[in-house]
Amino acid sequence: MSRVAPLLDLVTLWPLPSTFLSYMIGLALKMLFGDTAKYLMLVAGLFFATFLIVQQASVFCGLMRWTTATLKNVAAPIYVVEERVDQVNETNPMRDTDVARIRSISAVRWAMPLYSGIQRVRLGDGSFKTVQLIGIDAASLAGAPGRMIEGNLEDLRLPNTVVIDELATERLSSNPKDPSTKIKIGDQFEINDVEARVVGICQAMRSFTGGPYIWTTYERALSYTPSSRKMLSAVIAAPIAGMTPDQAAAQIERETGLRAYVNQDFGANPRDIATPKGNKYGDFNTSTVWWYVKNTGIPISFGTTVVIGFIVGIAIACQTFYAFVLDNLKHLGALKAMGMSNFRLSIMLIVQAVTVGLIGFGLGLLATAGFANGAIANGQPPFYMPWQIPVAAFFAIQLICMLAALMGIIRLSLYEPAMVFRA
Amino acid sequence: MPDSSSSSDIVIDARAVEKSFGDGSDRIHVLKKVNFQARTGEITMLVGPSGCGKTTLLSAIAGTMRIDAGDISVFGSDLVKMSGGALTRFRAKKIGFIFQQFNLIPTLTVAENVGVPLLIQGVSASKALKRSREILEQVGLGTRWKDRPNKLSGGQQQRVAIARALVHQPPLVICDEPTAALDAQNGEIVMDLFRQVARSPDRAVIIVTHDNRIFSYADRIARMDDGEIVEVKEQATDSAPEFQHEHALE
Numbered sequence: 001m002s003r004v005a006p007l008l009d010l011v012t013l014w015p016l017p018s019t020f021l022s023y024m025i026g027l028a029l030k031m032l033f034g035d036t037a038k039y040l041m042l043v044a045g046l047f048f049a050t051f052l053i054v055q056q057a058s059v060f061c062g063l064m065r066w067t068t069a070t071l072k073n074v075a076a077p078i079y080v081v082e083e084r085v086d087q088v089n090e091t092n093p094m095r096d097t098d099v100a101r102i103r104s105i106s107a108v109r110w111a112m113p114l115y116s117g118i119q120r121v122r123l124g125d126g127s128f129k130t131v132q133l134i135g136i137d138a139a140s141l142a143g144a145p146g147r148m149i150e151g152n153l154e155d156l157r158l159p160n161t162v163v164i165d166e167l168a169t170e171r172l173s174s175n176p177k178d179p180s181t182k183i184k185i186g187d188q189f190e191i192n193d194v195e196a197r198v199v200g201i202c203q204a205m206r207s208f209t210g211g212p213y214i215w216t217t218y219e220r221a222l223s224y225t226p227s228s229r230k231m232l233s234a235v236i237a238a239p240i241a242g243m244t245p246d247q248a249a250a251q252i253e254r255e256t257g258l259r260a261y262v263n264q265d266f267g268a269n270p271r272d273i274a275t276p277k278g279n280k281y282g283d284f285n286t287s288t289v290w291w292y293v294k295n296t297g298i299p300i301s302f303g304t305t306v307v308i309g310f311i312v313g314i315a316i317a318c319q320t321f322y323a324f325v326l327d328n329l330k331h332l333g334a335l336k337a338m339g340m341s342n343f344r345l346s347i348m349l350i351v352q353a354v355t356v357g358l359i360g361f362g363l364g365l366l367a368t369a370g371f372a373n374g375a376i377a378n379g380q381p382p383f384y385m386p387w388q389i390p391v392a393a394f395f396a397i398q399l400i401c402m403l404a405a406l407m408g409i410i411r412l413s414l415y416e417p418a419m420v421f422r423a
Numbered sequence: 424m425p426d427s428s429s430s431s432d433i434v435i436d437a438r439a440v441e442k443s444f445g446d447g448s449d450r451i452h453v454l455k456k457v458n459f460q461a462r463t464g465e466i467t468m469l470v471g472p473s474g475c476g477k478t479t480l481l482s483a484i485a486g487t488m489r490i491d492a493g494d495i496s497v498f499g500s501d502l503v504k505m506s507g508g509a510l511t512r513f514r515a516k517k518i519g520f521i522f523q524q525f526n527l528i529p530t531l532t533v534a535e536n537v538g539v540p541l542l543i544q545g546v547s548a549s550k551a552l553k554r555s556r557e558i559l560e561q562v563g564l565g566t567r568w569k570d571r572p573n574k575l576s577g578g579q580q581q582r583v584a585i586a587r588a589l590v591h592q593p594p595l596v597i598c599d600e601p602t603a604a605l606d607a608q609n610g611e612i613v614m615d616l617f618r619q620v621a622r623s624p625d626r627a628v629i630i631v632t633h634d635n636r637i638f639s640y641a642d643r644i645a646r647m648d649d650g651e652i653v654e655v656k657e658q659a660t661d662s663a664p665e666f667q668h669e670h671a672l673e
Binding site for chain 1: 535539
C-alpha cells in the first residue's frame with residue numbers, strides 16, 4: 001500500500017484544470033523571462049549547441065555527398081568495376097574486353113566503357129590545375145552530364161573537344177576572381193600536353209577532391225592520360241526492360257566475377273532513363289560513403305565536434321538551469337508550501353526548459369540556415385542537411401533541456417516546504 | 424503544560440508532538456512531546472528564543488513537515504494520517520501562509536501574486552484577479568495592483584503577503600515572523616490588519632515571533648524553550664492593543 005500511495009496521489013492530481021495549466025505556463029514563463037541574464041545564458045547555450053550539432057553534421061553529410069559526386073554526375077543505373085573496388089573514387093583498371101563480356105549478359109540492355117581519373121590541366125599562364133576527367137562512349141554518350149548550360153553535347157564528337165562544368169570556368173581561368181576571364185566555349189587548354197577545346201558548359205556536383213569535372217569521349221580521355229596496360233575504369237550499364245538493376249547486377253557478378261553496383265541516385269537526373277526505385281543490391285553510393293566512414297578520420301573529426309556541441313549544451317543548460325532553480329527556490333518553495341504539488345511544479349520547470357529549448361533550437365537552426373546560405377552561394381564548405389539532422393538535433397536539444405529540468409525537479413522535490421520558514 | 428481554556432472552540436490540537444533532526448550522537452530533539460492548542464477568533468503567538476523549536480512546531484501544524492510522534496488535528500483533519508497529496512491539497516484549501524521574507528514572486532504583479540492560492544485551486548484567472556483586487560482594496564493597496572513587488576515598501580509587501588494569505592479565505596492563517604523585516608510604523612499597520620483578520624469567528628491565526636513589540640496583539644501566548652512549551656498565557660485584548668515601539672528584552 002505504501003508503494004501505491006504516491007501513485008494514488010499523482011492520479012488524484014490529474015487531470016490538471018485547463019485554467020490551472022494556462023496559469024502554470026504563464027507563471028513559469030514569467031519567472032523564466034523575468035531572470036533575463038539566466039534566460040539569455042540558457043538560450044545562448046542551446047543556440048550554440050544546436051548550431052554546432054546541425055552545422056557540423058550537415059557539413060559532414062555534405063562532404064560525404066561529395067564523395068559520391070561521380071555517381072550523380074555520370075548517371076548510370078549500374079556500375080561494373082574491378083572486383084576489389086569498394087568506392088567510386090577508387091579505380092582499379094579493368095581490361096577493355098570486360099565491356100564486351102558485360103554486353104554479352106542477357107540481363108544487360110547496354111554497357112559502355114567509362115574512364116574516370118584525376119588529370120592535370122595546363123592553363124594559358126603555365127600553371128596547372130587538377131581536374132576529374134571523365135571519358136564516355138562517343139556513340140551513345142552514356143554517362144554524359146545531365147544539364148547543359150551552354151553548348152551542344154553532341155559537339156563532344158568533334159576532335160579535341162571537352163565539356164566542362166561551371167566550376168571549371170572559374171578554376172581554369174587565368175584569374176578566377178575576374179569574371180571576364182572565365183573559360184567560355186571555344187577556349188582551349190592542355191591536358192598532359194594534348195589540346196582540349198571547350199564545346200559545352202554543364203552543371204555538375206562538386207567532386208570530393210574539389211577539382212572540376214571535364215567530360216570527353218572515352219578514346220580521347222585515354223589519349224589525355226599517360227598510357228598503361230589497362231585503362232578502363234568502369235563499365236556503366238543498364239538492365240533490360242522488365243528487370244531491375246539489382247537483378248541485372250547480380251547476374252553480372254555471377255557471370256563475370258566483376259563487382260557490379262547499382263546506383264541508387266540514378267533517376268534524379270533529367271537525362272536518366274527511369275528505372276524502378278528501391279534498389280538494395282550493393283548500392284555504390286552507400287558503399288562509397290561507408291568506405292570513407294571506415295577508412296578516414298572524417299567521421300571522428302566531425303563526430304567529436306557534434307559530441308562537444310552536445311556536451312557544451314548539457315553543461316551550460318544544466319548548470320544555468322540549476323542555478324535558475326536555486327535562485328527561485330524560495331519562491332518555488334513558497335508555492336509548494338501554499339499547496340502546489342511537486343507534480344505541478346515539475347510541469348512548470350519542464351515548461352521553462354522546453355521553452356528555452358525551442359527558442360535556442362530555433363535560433364540555432366536559423367544561424368545554420370544563414371551558414372548554409374553562404375556555403376551554397378560559395379560552393380563550399382560542403383553542406384547537405386537531410387531532414388533527419390534537424391529532427392535529431394531537436395530531440396538532442398530537448399533531451400538536454402529535459403536533463404536540465406530533471407536536475408531542477410530533483411532539487412525541488414528534495415526541498416521540504418517547511419524550509420521556506422527558515423529565512 | 425498548563426492549559427486553562429475550554430476545549431469547545433479548539434480547532435488546532437497538537438498532542439505529544441515529537442520531532443528530531445540528525446542521526447546518532449548528532450540527533451537533536453527539537454520538539455519534545457509538545458502539546459499545543461489554538462482557537463478560532465484568536466491570535467495565538469508562539470514565542471521564545473531562536474532555536475527553541477517554534478518554527479518547527481509551526482511547520483508541523485501547517486502540514487509542511489512530518490513529525491516523528493504525536494498527533495496533530497487541524498479543523499478536524501488528522502495531519503499525521505494524511506498522505507502527501509492529501510496534505511498538499513489540505514494546505515492549498517485550509518491554510519494561508521505569511522512568510523518572514525514575504526516570498527512574493529518578483530516577476531508577477533501584486534494582483535497576480537495575491538491570486539496564486541486561488542489559481543492553485545483551479546479558479547479562473549479572471550475571477551482570481553477580481554478577487555485579488557478586492558482584497559488588495561481591503562489591505563489598502565487597491566491602486567497598486569499592477570505594480571511589481573519590488574516597487575513597494577517592506578510594509579506594503581507584507582500587506583500583499585497578507586492579502587495572498589487571505590484571498591482564498593482559509594480558516595487557518597500561519598505567520599512566520601511577520602514583523603521581523605518591518606519598521607515600527609509598518610509593523611503596527613500589519614498587526615492591526617492581523618487583528619481584523621483574527622476577529623473572524625471561523626478563523627484562527629498563529630504567529631511565530633520573537634518580536635516582543637507585538638505581544639500585546641496576542642489573545643494567547645505560548646512560550647517555548649528548548650523544544651517544550653513552558654508557559655501559555657491568555658491575555659485580554661478587548662481594548663485596542665498597542666504596538667510597543669520600544670524594544671523590550673525577551
